[in-house]
Amino acid sequence: MIFFQGFYHFLPKTTAFRRDYCRSCQEVRTLTQIRTADFYHLYWIPVLPLGLWKRWKCAGCGNKPYRHTKTSRAAKAFLALVLAVITFEFWFEPDLADEFSSQELLICRIGISALLAFALVWLKRHSPELTREQGHALVPHLAIPNCLLCGGPMQRGTPDHCQICNRKHLPVPREQ
Ligand SMILES: [Zn+2]
Ligand SMILES: [Zn+2]
Structure with a gap:
């Protein structure tokens, strides 16, 4: 017997952005963080609420930037x-x-x-994929004066956020 099942990602909302290495693009890109309300569905009926989930998405290629793209x-x-x-x-x-x-x-x-x-x-000829830390290290240490999504001025804070669209800047973690 086949069950039709899966996941719904409702009410997507862009909540934050950062610059980081995208494994699909193999370059530093602007990433957006999308928050969704997720439900497990059985025969297209949402039966189990799974709460709010956040995922990073590459603004360049649309893929998940941290997903493995190479065969190990x-x-x-x-x-x-x-x-x-x-x-x-x-x-x-x-x-x-x-x-x-x-x-x-x-x-x-x-x-x-x-x-x-x-x-x-x-x-x-195997060349290993960059680890997340190696990817983070490629991102230049630059203050971001304007929002990368709408161009509005950034308000300093923890974290910094855009004064126009209110999205947060969540920079990559740095090794001290
Ligand atoms: Zn990408
Ligand atoms: Zn903005």
């Missing part, structure tokens, strides 16, 4: 290992000669070996 080194290594085992079987398992013609076997051996080669190159 471990996943690539695992894929290469699996392909290595299969490649080994195709080359050295004697029973396969009974199941396939020699031509079929040759095509399979070349194909799987090529896949293994691609997987190994992919693993070798």
